[in-house]
Amino acid sequence: METAPVQSKTQTAVRTDLGAIFVSLELSRSTWLVTSLSPGNGEKMSKRPVDGGDVAGLLDRFAQLQQKARLRTGRSFPIVTIQEAGLDGFWIHRVLEANGIESYVVDAASIATSRRRRRAKTDTIDGEALVRALLAFKRGEPRVCAMVKAPSPEDEDRRRICRERKVLIAERVRHVNRVKGLLFAQGVSGYQPLRKDRRKRLEELQTGDGRGLPRHLKTQIIRELDRLELLLEQIAAVESERNSLLAAHEEQAAKGPGKAAMLLSLKGVGAEFAAVLWAEGLCRHFDNRRQIAAYAGLAPTPWQSGTIDHEQGVSKAGNPRLRTTMIQLSWLWLRNQPGSALSRWFVDRVQSNGGRLKKAAIVALARKLLIALWKYVTAGVVIEGAAMKSA
Template identity: 70%
Template sequence: MDTVQNSEASTALGSDFAAIFVSLELSRSTWLVTSTSPGSGGKMSKHSVKGGDMAALLERFTQLQSRTKARTGVEYPVITIQEAGLDGFWIHRALQANAIESHVVDPASVAVSRRSRRAKTDKLDGEALVRTLLAYKRGEPRVCAMVKVPEPEQEDRRRICRERKVLIAERIKHVNRIKGLLFAQGISDYRPVRSDRRQRLEALATGDGRPLPPHVKMQIGRELDRLELLLDQIVVVERERDALLFMQENSDTAKPASIQMLLHLRGLGTEFVAILWGEGLFRHFDNRRQVAAYAGLAPSPWQSGTIDRDQGVSKAGNARLRTTMIQLAWLWVRHQPCSALTIWFKARVESNNGRMKKSTIVALARKLLVALWKYVTAGVVIEGASMKTA
C-alpha cells in the first residue's frame, strides 16, 4: 500500500505540472528553499541562502532550472510560495519583477497535524508549503487562502491612519503618566493637553498646600516636552490624511465619488472614512460574505452530528477594520436613529429584554459594513440613513 501511495505521489509531483515548485521559509538570518521538480521522483531538495540575499535566491532558481533541464531536456518555470509575515511583500514583488510566478499564503489557512505534540521544523514546514502549492495549482478547493497582495501605493496609503493610531496611544500614555504623578501630590484637575499647560504647571500646589516638589516638576516638564512633540506630529499626520483624501478627489484611480459618498453620511468623520477606505473598501469583493470575512466579522459555526452551535465571529481578518466597524456601529445607533439598521438593533435588544447588547452590536457592525460596501460600489442607499447638511 505504501509503495502504491509513493508511486502516485511521484507521478503527481513529477509529471502533472510542467514547473518547478519552490517554498520559501523566511527568517532574518537564513532563507530555506525547498523544491521539487519534474523528473526528481517526488523527492524534495533543500538549500539555504542568506536572509535578504535576493541575488543568491535567484541564482538558486537558475541552478534548479539547469539541473532539471539536464535531467529532462526541458526548461521549466519556477513557481514559489511563501507565508505572509514580517517580510511583507517586497520578496513577492521582486520575484514577480524577475518573471517568477509567486504566491503569498495565509499561514493560518495551511492544514497541520492536530496532535498535541506535533513535530515542527523549518524543513517540515517547507515540505508542507510545497504540498500546499501543488494542491492549490491542481485546483483543489479550500486547500489554503492565498493573500491578495495590494499595490505599493495602496499599501503605503494605510501608513497615515496606522501612524496616527500609534501616536494617539503614545499621547494617552504620557497624559496618564502626568496625571498619575500629580494625583500622588493631591492634584486631580490638571489637563496636560490644554494650551496653557505650562502656565498652570507653575501655579500648581500640592493637596496639603506646599509648592510642587522641584524634581516632580522637572519630570513633568520633560513629559510635557515629549507630549508636545506628539501633539505636533498628530497635527502633521492629520493634515497628510486630509490632503490624501483631497488628492483622491482629483484622481481617476482612487474612486473619489466613493470617498465623497462616505463623507456625506451623518456619523462618519474624516478618520473613519480614511480607515474604511484604506483598510478595506478600496478592495474588490465578489459578495457580502467576502466583505464580512475580510473584517473577521463572519460567523464561525460548530456543527457535528446533533451538535450545532455558533462560536461567534471568526476574528480572522483585518483587526483594524473590525475594531473601527464596531466603534462606528455604536456611533451609527446614536447619529442615525431613523435608519433601518438602528431600528433592527433596538428591536433585537428589546426582544432580549435589554441583554446581549455587545453581541448584537457586532452583528450590526457586520450589517453596516456590508451596507456601506453596497453603497459605495453599487450606489444602494442605506434605508433611512440621513446625510449631513451642507
C-alpha cells in the first residue's frame, strides 16, 4: 500500500513574494493590537499589543518589524497598514501618512466573514482578517473590500456645522414635548413654548379644573424654558455660522457660482439643504452616478439566485445624513417643483400602481434627484423642467 509523500515545510507555507510588511491595526480605547505579516517569516503572523493612543510606541513597533525583516532577508521593506473606519476617525491615518507610511482605512462591513450562525470573533481573528483583506487588495483582486476615502481636515470640520444643528434641533424638540406633556397632565393644551411670549402666557395658564399652575410644576417649566432659550440662541448662532460659510464659499468660487450657490438657486432648496448636500456629499469627487448613489446608501440591493430575482430595497450602507436629507428634499421637490420631469415621473409611477407604494417611489425619486443635482453642480446640466428662484 502506497502512502502519499510528506510535503515539505516550504510547500505548506504561503508562497507569496511580499514586497512590504503588511500590518493591521485593531483599535480600541485601551489597546491597539498590531498584527503583521513580514517577508521571510513564512505564513506566520505576528501579534503585539500597543497602548491605545501611544503613537510613539506604534511607530517603534513598526521600526522593530522593519529591523527584523532586514536581518532575515538583507533588504529594507516599507510598511503598509490597514484599519477599520470607526470611533477613532481618521487622525491615526493622517499620522501614519505624515510619517511616510502607506495607510488604508476600510469599511468593516465590506469584508467577507463566515456565514455561520455562531461565528468566532476576537481581536486576533479580526486582525488576521484585515491583513488578508489588505493582501488581496494590494494584489488587485476586485471587490475584495471597500476602502474609505479619508476627507481632508477642512472638509471634515465643515460638516460639523450641519451635524451640530441637527443635534440641537433634536434637543429642542425634546424640551418642547416635555413642557407640553407636563401641562397636558394638568389639563392645559394649546401652549406653544416656541412663541416669543411664552413666559407671559405661562403666567396666565390655569389647570383644567380652574386652578393656577402648582408652584413646583411652574418652577420646573421655567427651568425647561431657560434651557430651551439657550438652545434657541445656539441654533441661531450655528445657522449664522452656516450662512457665513456658504457666503465665503461663494466668494472663493472665482470661475463661477460655487456648488452651494448653484443649489440655492433652485426653488425649494434652502440654506440648510444646500449646506448638507454640499458638505456631506457633493464636495467629493465621484466617477459616475452609481458611485454617488452608493455613497448615499440609495443604491438598489438585488437578491438573485436561480429563478429567484427580486429587490430588497436600498442598501442603506452609505452616508445616513445625506440619505435622510435627500428623502426630505424629495417630498419638498414634489411641492415646489411640480412641473419638473422628476416630479412628473413620480406622479406617473404612483398612478400606475393605483396610488400605492409612495414610500418606495419617493426613495427612487431621491436617488434620481441626487444624481440630477450632482450633474447640475459638476457639469452644469440643468434639471429638466426645474424652476429657479427669482433674483
